[in-house]
Amino acid sequence: xxxxxxxxxxxxxxxxxxxxxxxxxxxxxxxxxxxxxxxxxxxxxxxxxxxxxxxxxxxxxxxxxxxxxxxxxxxxxxxxxxxxxxxxxxxxxxxxxxxxxxxxxxxxxxxxxxxxxxxxxxxxxxxxxxxxxxxxxxxxxxxxxxxxxxxxxxxxxxxxxxxxxxxxxxxxxxxxxxxxxxxxxxxxxxxxxxxxxxxxxxxxxxxxxxxxxxxxxxxxxxxxxxxxxxxxxxxxxxxxxxxxxxxxxxxxxxxxxxxxxxxxxxxxxxxxxxxxxxxxxxxxxxxxxxxxxxxxxxxxxxxxxxxxxxxxxxxxxxxxxxxxxxxxxxxxxxxxxxxxxxxxxxxxxxxxxxxxxxxxxxxxxxxxxxxxxxxxxxxxxxxxxxxxxxxxxxxxxxxxxxxxxxxxxxxxxxxxxxxxxxxxxxxxxxxxxxxxxxxxxxxxxxxxxxxxxxxxxxxxxxxxxxxxxxxxxxxxxxxxxxxxxxxxxxxx
Ligand SMILES: [Cu+2]
Numbered sequence: 001x002x003x004x005x006x007x008x009x010x011x012x013x014x015x016x017x018x019x020x021x022x023x024x025x026x027x028x029x030x031x032x033x034x035x036x037x038x039x040x041x042x043x044x045x046x047x048x049x050x051x052x053x054x055x056x057x058x059x060x061x062x063x064x065x066x067x068x069x070x071x072x073x074x075x076x077x078x079x080x081x082x083x084x085x086x087x088x089x090x091x092x093x094x095x096x097x098x099x100x101x102x103x104x105x106x107x108x109x110x111x112x113x114x115x116x117x118x119x120x121x122x123x124x125x126x127x128x129x130x131x132x133x134x135x136x137x138x139x140x141x142x143x144x145x146x147x148x149x150x151x152x153x154x155x156x157x158x159x160x161x162x163x164x165x166x167x168x169x170x171x172x173x174x175x176x177x178x179x180x181x182x183x184x185x186x187x188x189x190x191x192x193x194x195x196x197x198x199x200x201x202x203x204x205x206x207x208x209x210x211x212x213x214x215x216x217x218x219x220x221x222x223x224x225x226x227x228x229x230x231x232x233x234x235x236x237x238x239x240x241x242x243x244x245x246x247x248x249x250x251x252x253x254x255x256x257x258x259x260x261x262x263x264x265x266x267x268x269x270x271x272x273x274x275x276x277x278x279x280x281x282x283x284x285x286x287x288x289x290x291x292x293x294x295x296x297x298x299x300x301x302x303x304x305x306x307x308x309x310x311x312x313x314x315x316x317x318x319x320x321x322x323x324x325x326x327x328x329x330x331x332x333x334x335x336x337x338x339x340x341x342x343x344x345x346x347x348x349x350x351x352x353x354x355x356x357x358x359x360x361x362x363x364x365x366x367x368x369x370x371x372x373x374x375x376x377x378x379x380x381x382x383x384x385x386x387x388x389x390x391x392x393x394x395x396x397x398x399x400x401x402x403x404x405x406x407x408x409x410x411x412x413x414x415x416x417x418x419x420x421x422x423x424x425x426x427x428x429x430x431x432x433x434x435x436x437x438x439x440x441x442x443x444x445x446x447x448x449x450x451x452x453x454x455x456x457x458x459x460x461x462x463x464x465x466x467x468x469x470x471x472x473x474x475x476x477x478x479x480x481x482x483x484x485x486x487x488x489x490x491x492x
Contacts, residue, residue, distance in 0.1 A: 001034070001242040001243060001244070001245045001246070002242070002245060002247065002248070003194075003239060003240055003242060003245035003247035003338065004240045004242050005194070005195070006048045006049070006050065006051045006173065006174060006197070006240055006241075008051045008053050009023070009050035009051060009052050009053075018059045018060065018061055018143075019059070019060045020060075020061045020062075020063070021050075021061070021062045021063070022062070022063045022065070023050070023062055023064050024045075024067055025042070025043055025065065025066045025067060025068050025171065026041075026042060026044075026045060027039065027040070027041055027042070027067070028040055028042050028046075030046070030047065030241070032203075032207070032238070032241060032242065032243065033203060033207050033243060036203075036206065036207025037207055038203065038208060038209060039208055039209070040169055040170035040209070041068055041171050042170050042171070043170075043173050046241075047172070047241045048173050048174060048197050048241055049170075049172065049173025049174075050173060051173060051174040051175070052173070052174070053176055054175060054178070055146065055177070055179065056146055056148065056177055056178065057145075057146060057147050058146055059145050059146060060144045060146060061141050061142065061143045062074070062141070062155075063140070064093050064140055065093070065138070066093040066095045066139075067095060069095060069218075070217075070218050070219060071092035071094050071095065071136065072092070072093050072157050072159055072166065072171065073087045073088070073089055073091055073093065073157060073159040073160075074093070074140070074142055074155055074156075074157070074158070075156060075158035076142070076153055076155045076175055077153055077154050077155065077305060077423070077448070078151065078153040078154070078287055078307075078428075079144050079146075079148070079153055080145065080147060080427075080466045080467070081142075081143075081144055082469065083467060083469025083470050083471060084469070085141075085143045086426070086471060087142070088158075088470060088471075088472070089158055089159055089161075089397065089486075090134045090135070090397050091134075091135045091140075092136040092137075093136075093137060093138070093139065094136045094138055144175070148177060148288075148289075149288055149289030149358075149446065150177045150178045150181075150290070151176075151177055151287065151288055151290075151309070152195065152259060152285075152307045152309065153174070153177065154172060154173065154175060154197070154259055154261060155172070155173050155175055156171055156172040156173075157171040157172075160395075160397065161222030161223075161482050162218045162222055162482065163478055163481055163482055164263050164478035164479045164481065164482045165211050165213050167261070167478050168201065168209060168232065168263055169209060169211075174195055174197065174259070176195070176257075182290065185357065186351055186352045186354065187255050187311065187351060187352070187353070188252065188254050188311060189255070189351070191249070192254045192255060192351060193254070193257065194247070194254060194255070194257065195240070195257045195259070196239050196259065197239065197240050197241075197259045197261045198237065198239055198260050198261065198262065198337060199234075199237075199241075199260075199261045199262045199263075200233060200236065200237050200238070200262050200265045200334065201236050201238055202232075202233075202234040202236065203234075203236060211232060212224045212225040212232060222482055222483075223385075224479055228479065229479070229483070230264070230479070231264025231265075231477045231478070231479045232264055232478075233263075233265050234265070235332075235333055235334060236333070237327070237334055237336065237337050239337060239338045244336050244337070244338060244339075245338050245339075246322070246338065246339045247338065247339070247340050247341070248343045249342065249343065250314070250343065250345065250346045250347070251314045251315045251317060251319060251342050251344070251346045252313075252314060252346035252347075252349040252351065253311055253312070253313045253314070253349055253351045253352075253353075254311065254312050254314060254340075255284075255309065255310070255311050256310045256311075256312055257307070258307060258308045260302040260303060260304050260305065260306055260307075261304075261305070263478040263479060264304060264478065264479055264480075265304070265334075266301065266302070266303050266304070266329055266419060267302050267327040267329060267330070267337065268300065268301045268302075268328040268329045269281070269300050269301075269302060269327060269337065270298070270325070270328060271323050271324070271325055271326075272324045272326050273316070273317050273318075273321060273322075274321045275321075277316070278298050278299070279312055279313065279314075279316055280297070280298070280312070280313070281296070281297040281299070281312060282294050282297075282310060282353055283295045283297055283308055283309065283310055283442065283444070284309050284357055285307075285308070285309025285357075285445065286307070286308065286309070286444060286445030286446055286447055287306060287428065287446065287448045287449055288428035288445065288446035288447060289358065289428075289446060290309070290358035290445070291357055291358065291361075291444050291445040292356070292357060292358055292361050292445075293355060293356060293357060294311075294353055294355070294357065295444050297441060297442060299328055300442055301451065303419070303421035303449065303451030303476070304421050304449075304476045304477055304478065305421055305423055305476035306421065306447075306449050306451060308442070314340060314342050315346065318342065319342055319343070319344060319345055320342065320343070321342055322339045322340065322342075323339060324336065324337075324338075324339045325337040325338045325339065361446060362430065362446065362463065364409055364430060364461045364463060366411065366461070368461075369409050369410050369461060370408050370409060371408070371411075372410065372413060373410060373411075373412050374415070375391055375412060375413070375414050375415070375473075376390070376392070376416075376417075377390055377415065377416045377417065377422060377452065377475055377485060378392075378416070380392060382394040382483065386483070387483050387484040387485075388475060388477075388480040388481075388483045388484050388485035389484055390473075390475075390484075390486070390487045391487070393487075394483075394484030394485075395484050395485070395486035395487060395488075396488075397488070399488060400470075400488050400490045401487035401488045402473075402487065402489045403490045403492055404464040404489065404490070404491050404492070405464075405491075405492055406464060406465060406467075406468050406491050408463070408464055409461065409462070409463040409464075410461070410462065411432065411459055411460070412429075412459070412460050412461075412462075413458075413459050414450065414452055414457060414458050414459075415452070415456070415457040416452035416453070416454065416455070416456055416457075417455070418454050419451070419452065419453060419454060419477070420451075420452045420477060420480065420485070421450070421451045421452070421476040421477060422449065422451075422452060422473065422474075423473065423474060423475070424448060424462070425473065425489065426464070426467065426471045426489070427462045427463070427466065428446040428448050428462065429446070429447055429461060430445075430446065430462070431447060431459070431460055432458075432460060432461050433458065434458045439458075447460075449476055464491050466491075467491065468491045469490075470489075470490050471490070471491060472486055472487065472489060473486070473489050474486035
């Protein structure tokens with residue numbers, strides 16, 4: 001299959017300094033596996049959804065309407081977004097047919113009761129005075145200021161208890177922020193800049209996605225069957241929605257903008273030529289934008305929700321050959337990810353990798369932190385069953401877990417039992433230490449997701465600036481997130 005490139009969304013209006021988009025969330029089907037139709041939940045009819053191309057400092061408003069059978073929530077991962085547009089898990093976009101009786105959320109996560117969660121009658125929100133309130137609307141305007149470092153972001157579903165299956169069914173799309181300074185660097189661009197959204201999925205023989213939900217309608221009972229409590233894996237690797245695609249290109253430098261949008265699968269990527277050489281993966285950016293200087297990797301681990309901005313030079317591969325992107329952590333078919341077919345010599349390649357990429361990285365120091373907090377990400381009991389907990393507690397929208405004054409700098413010490421990719425909304429952070437030692441080469445730059453390995457601790461430092469309001473931090477293994485591993489972060 002050729003590599004699909006997600007369509008770029010077209011604004012419905014660009015008046016008043018804001019780009020406005022409209023996205024209808026709807027069911028459709030697509031030919032993902034040759035000759036078969038796969039039913040999907042989509043943003044605007046495609047998986048991945050349409051890519052939002054944004055300029056730094058120029059706001060984007062996306063109006064979402066929901067024609068899916070269940071409520072949804074849109075979150076822009078990595079966005080510096082005001083709280084009312086951040087996609088809190090109970091700020092719902094309702095389908096028209098959903099019951100709209102006033103109701104509040106059950107006090108406990110993981111309990112039946114989403115059915116009929118209608119909130120405030122399609123009203124205009126509640127201002128969050130009651131933390132248990134569900135706000136619901138038939139359409140919702142999400143405003144993204146894009147007042148942040150240029151980077152690859154992604155939008156996806158974030159509905160309480162049901163994020164993982166909705167993501168699996170296709171609710172994910174890219175959102176790229178650019179600015180003039182980055183454009184002026186001379187990095188590979190145009191057809192040599194390629195977004196790669198990597199996901200794994202499992203299919204039935206007739207082409208449908210298969211997912212072990214306890215409630216296949218995703219209405220009442222969250223969670224997955226016992227064998228999948230650690231996270232749901234697929235045996236087909238999709239890149240931009242196509243299985244093991246091959247992208248035909250020329251022997252030039254390419255900027256590969258990687259996103260692991262898988263629910264639970266970790267990858268360790270290599271670029272291998274047919275004669276067995278590994279091409280350098282030159283990292284120029286992390287989750288939250290450009291590094292200060294490039295970092296060269298031979299292989300690169302990528303956890304769910306992480307992004308890496310890479311330059312790979314295909315001039316080292318013979319014309320006519322394949323460069324395979326391989327997952328060292330995979331077995332059998334999941335060892336392959338995709339390939340590039342180097343079809344022709346490059347026209348004069350005037351792209352470059354400047355030795356200095358960015359000078360605006362925050363350099364928070366340990367002594368800047370006004371407090372240190374500890375969070376343990378571990379398995380535990382929840383509602384009489386298995387859960388994933390932060391500090392021994394499952395997510396409860398009625399409880400504020402962390403209160404931070406706007407502008408404070410903090411160190412968070414995170415510790416994990418098994419793999420947990422920990423994500424903070426609103427802010428980017430630096431990784432100070434990993435396992436009590438200096439961070440790893442791929443920890444460079446500004447991050448919004450840190451991949452904790454089994455038994456590992458990490459210290460991160462950040463300044464909570466931008467906006468006041470109710471945000472989240474959580475594990476981005478999507479099944480862990482749905483089974484309690486999320487907490488409230490209130491910036492005051
Ligand atoms: Cu986790």
